[in-house]
Amino acid sequence: MSAATLPGESLYPLLEPLFEQVGKPIQYVGGELNSQVKDWNCGGFGPDGDELTARWTLMYPDAYEVGVPNQGVMILYEVLNERADALAERSYAVWPDMEDLLRAHGLPQFTVDGHRAVRDFDIFGLSFSTELCYTNMLTALDLAGIPFRSQDRVDDDPLVIVGGHAAFNPEPIADFIDAAIVGDGEQAVLMVTDLVTTWKAAGRPGGREGLLRDLARTGGVYVPAFYQVDYLPDGRIKRVVPTEPGVPWRVSKHTVMDLDAWPYPKQPLVPLAESVHERMSVEIFRGCTRGCRFCQAGMITRPVRERSITGIGEMVERGLAATGFEEVGLLSLSSADHSEIADITKGLADRYEGTQTGLSLPSTRVDAFNIDLANELTRNGRRSGLTFAPEGGSERIRKVINKMVTEEDLIKTVAAAYGAGWRQVKLYFMCGLPTETDEDVLQIADLAQRVIETGRQVSGQRDIRCTVSVGGFVPKPHTPFQWCAQLGVEETDARLHQLRDALRADKRYGKAIGFRYHDGQPGIVEGLLSRGDRRVGRVIEAVWRDGGRFDGWSEHFSYERWMRCAGEAFAELPWDIDVAWYTTRERGQAEVLPWDHLDSGLDKEWLWQDWQDALDETEVDDCRWTPCFDCGVCPQMGTDIEVGPTGQKLLPLTVVGSGQPALLERP
Amino acid sequence: MAKRTPDGPEPDPAVQKLRVRYAKRGRLRFSSTRDFQRALERALRRADVPMAFSAGFHPHPKISYANAAPTGTASEAEYFEISVTDRVDPERVRAALDEALPRGLDVLEVVEAGTGALADRLEASQWELVFTGLSVSRAEAAVAALLAQDRHEVTRLFKKGPRTFDVRGAIVSLAASGSEDGSCAILQMVVRHTTPAVRPDDVLTALRAVADFVPPAPPLVTRLAQGPLHPATARVADPLAADRDVDGS
Known part of the structure; x- marks a missing residue:
């Protein structure tokens, strides 16, 4: 049974019988509070009858429960749908039971809003927070009936455009995508929408390639097909050159400067199904200049741009x-780094006192000031657990990573x-950091024991309890650690086992200290995908063809499959490269990195200098309160730090939760 | 510092209890009981209903749920109760809550609770099962075969493992008919609430066993009513009738 439907027609009647047969069908039916389905032709028609609507599918390529609270997708969904001539619908990765049924019934990847076929849209936009979702993109393309390779697509296929943090090195998926956009998406999606509608109104000059050329020439959209990569005999990249006139050597990232002008999401989606974040989020600032050297997010989102206290108050309300x-x-x-965070937390806590509204500050640093904030936020609530991230176990390693927290602070x-x-403190650490020794990691045990003793x-x-969580460090592009050697699987596991034994050795602390860690295997695959180049694409495809799906989920992830497929795929190539070459190999200063032509604003010279400072255990301060250290972002992007204080306060309001007189009984 | 206790006064006491009937329609039949509970708590906040809360560090709104229909089945007769700290007008609460819930979770009626427990009044359910592409004669034959038995046990997997229980004894009535255009067969049945509850799919399991009844596609299942079982007519009565009488409305 194949779906003979018109473009944009709802497939719901055909999908509904399948929903009866799968787990958690609610994730596929849509209809969330504040979701919307717009008219397929909301953009109208030109004088010659050309339709002029820009239609986007926005996909978060992981399970619905992970994807639906994603702020990025929610923001773009609303920004696009506010435009009269554009529509955006959402799609998520379907679980294997649904995938099998869709194939058996000849039904495609669909959107959860209008249950429309993804291939009917103009743009298939995917947001990658993590590289481990790449195989899910291939499932979606395959189900949608869109050819895997950009070069095989025809005018009827949507443009496949990726964004999100992983898009700062899109090279491993370069063959599968038509374009990548790096940086903030709000203004970028509107710019792309403008180009699509203009191109449609002009009679679609040049077909899909014409549109891609228009996009590439803006300087802010990376079209991999317009760049050629040459390699050296030893496998390293020789150079990356644009092959089309007007296409820039380096593609710049997008930066939204005035967050108060972009108060999205205004109408956050409220799913019926349970999701990983059962709360509403308000982004209080974007960017970070603390300068933690392992942190890709902090490096690629500079400069710091604060939302004002009043802007935050309005968004919460x-x-x-x-x-x-x-x-x-x-x-x-x-979050505690906002210049007016104390006034914000106090103002909100006052405003919502007695309304059973909880406030939380995820991602706070280790200092006593943050305890005051946390106390303020839980005035009348339960004080269960606080989380801190010292990241490194020893004073020395914290200098290497530039996480300026002393043991005394902690x-x-x-x-x-x-x-x-x-009652409980959670501590996050990483294992496998550059220059790390067994001793650095074993000091995590001493620290945890001192924490319990103090408590x-x-x-x-x-x-009282303390939970130690350790994640494996994966070097990321556009960070000072982009050159470093990743720690191998065996070495990572050996170090973690030593730490586990040390934590268990002292009976006085036994049950007071919990220990959670992930083994080194997923980290190596993430490392391969993070710092890979175009040649890694064949590995991703081989893994997908072998059944690889949902690699971020331990029950679906197979290290054996990745290593086997990588071995076979690399063996077909003329260079002597393998997984270790991509992961545990240290790079030199002169090496052309696969992502050098994507401009995060950071000066490569500065990154190298910061990498040398790391090796010398030299710390760098935050440019918000010390002089500029020339990372390169502000001059290159024409930006500046946008921080307060504004000096304003939040005034008391009549807020939701205080009861509505209109409902009361009238005498 | 020793153990903390919540600062401030005790929560305001409940002064009124409301009984609510709602429907689960269309695509939202795929919502589970837990999905509905989350949606309801948020809708109560959006509608600004003056909810009563339990005491303690983690106060919960006072809501009690009754006998929800399984995930995937639609319903015209689901019930819950809420307690409020100010006396409210039930009809205004109905309208506000209906507005605050997603379409497909539709609030049909709100009454002030009288005496007696709502749960005790929910003795039986009336179900309708619509089978597309199935002939009435096929359905009638299966119904006759099951009704001819005194007892029929089925086994279903519960969280604690498989359980075997009688289906036939809970069936008060069961009849097949056809839709007007002849495109579907319809089963109507009244099932007594037993423990464990006999669900429509248990009846389908029984029909398959006694008459090799295998419909071409899963049926659309709707609970049309639940409430007191009227002994003389074997029909399901309105469980809120008693509250409405006391109300005088």
Whole structure:
């Protein structure tokens, strides 16, 4: 049974019988609060009858429960749908049970809003937060009936455009995509929409290639097909050159400067199904200049741009009224760094006192000031757990990664936390950092034991806990660690086992310290995909053909499959390269990196200098309160730090949750 | 510092209890009980209903749910109760709550609770199963075969493992008919609420066993009513009738 439907027609009647047969069907039916389905021809028609609507599918290529709370997709969905001549619908990765049924019934990848076929749209936009979703993109393309390779697509196929943090090195998926856009998406999607509608109104000059050329010539859209990559005999890249006139040597990232002008999402989506974040989020600033050397997000989102205290207050008020969420997360890369964070938390806590509305500050740093904030946010609530990320176990390694937290800071902070009634502290660390030794990692155990010891003294009771979480470090493009050697699987696992044994060795702390870690295998695959070049694409495709799906999920991930497929795929190539060459090999200063032609604003010279400083254990301060250290972003992008304080305060309001007189009984 | 207790006064006491009937329609038949609970709590906040909360560090709104229809089945007769801290007008709450819930979760009626427990009144359900592309005679034969038995056990997998229970004893009535255009067969049945509850799919399992009844596609299942079982007529009565009488409305 094949679907003989008109473009843009709903496939719901055909899909509905399948929903009866799969797990958690609610994830496929759409209809979330604040979602919308627009008229397929909302953009109208030109004088010659040409349709002029710009139609986007926005896909978060992971399971619905992970994708639906994603802020990026939610923002672009709303920004696009506010335009009269554009429509945007969402799609998510379908689970294998649904994939099998779609294939059996000849039905395509669909959007959850209008249940329209993805191939009917003009643009198939995918947001990649992590490289481990690449195989899910291939599933979606295959189900949608869109050829895998850009070169095989015809005018009827949508343009496949990727964004998100992983798009800062799109080379491993270069063959599968038509374009990548790096940086903030709000203005970029509107620019692309303008080009699409103009191109349609002009009679689609040059077909899809004509449109791609228009996009590439803006300087802010990377079209891999217009760049040629040459290699040296030893496998390294010789050069990357544009092959079309007017296409830039380096593609620049997009930066939204005035966050108050972009108060999205205004109407956050409220799914019926359970999702990974059961709260509303308000982004309080974008970017981070703390300068942690491992942190790709902090490097690629510079400069810091704050939303004003009043802008935040309005977004919280409108968002709560639009959603009914019981918790608001004040989101950013390091939320306590907002120049008016104390006034924001106090103002919001006052405003929502007694309304059963929770406030949370994810991503806070280790210092006592943050305990005051946390106490403010939980005035009347439960104080269960606080999370801190010292990242490195020893003072030395924290200097290498530029995470400027001393052991004394940490102990003071946890003392304050346990003293204020918090019962549990979670500590995040990384294993496999550059220059790291066994000793650096084993100091995590000493630190955890000091934390418990301090907690017991301060709280006067033994019933307190500390959980140590350790993740494997994966070097990322556009960071000072982009040149470093990743730690291998065996070495990572050996170090983690030593740490586990050290944590268990002392019976006085036994049950008070929990230990969570991931083994080194997924990290190596993530490393291959993060710093890979175009030759890695064949590995991704081979893994997908072998059944690889949902690689971010441990129950679906297969290291054996990735290594086998990579071995076979690389063996067909003329260079002596393998997974280790991409992951555990240290790169030299002169090497052309696969992502050099994507401009994050960071000066490569500065990144190299910062890498040398890391090796010398030299720290660099934050440019928000010390002089500029010339990372290159502001002059290159024509940007500047946009921070307060504004000096304003949040005034009391009548807010949702305070009861509505209109509902009351009238005498 | 010793254990913290919540600062501030005790939560406001509940002064009124409301009983709510809602429908689960269209695509939202795929929502689960837990999905509905999350949606309802958010809708109550959006509608600004003056909810009563439990005490403690983690206060919960006072809501009690009754006997929800399984995921995938539609319903015209689902019920829950809420407690509020101010006396409210039930009809205004109905309209506000209906507005705040997604389309397909439709609030049909709100009444002030009288005496007696709602759960005790939900004795039986009336179900309708629509089979597209199935002949009435096929359905009638299967119904007759099952009704001819005194007892028929089926086995279903529960969270704690498989359980075997009688289906036939819970069936008060079961009849097949056809749609007007002849495109579908319809089963209508009244099923007594037993433990474990006999669901429409248990009845289908029984029909398959006794009469090799295998429909071409899964049926669209709708609960049309649930409430007290009227002994003389074997029909399901309105469980809110008693509350409405007390109300005087």
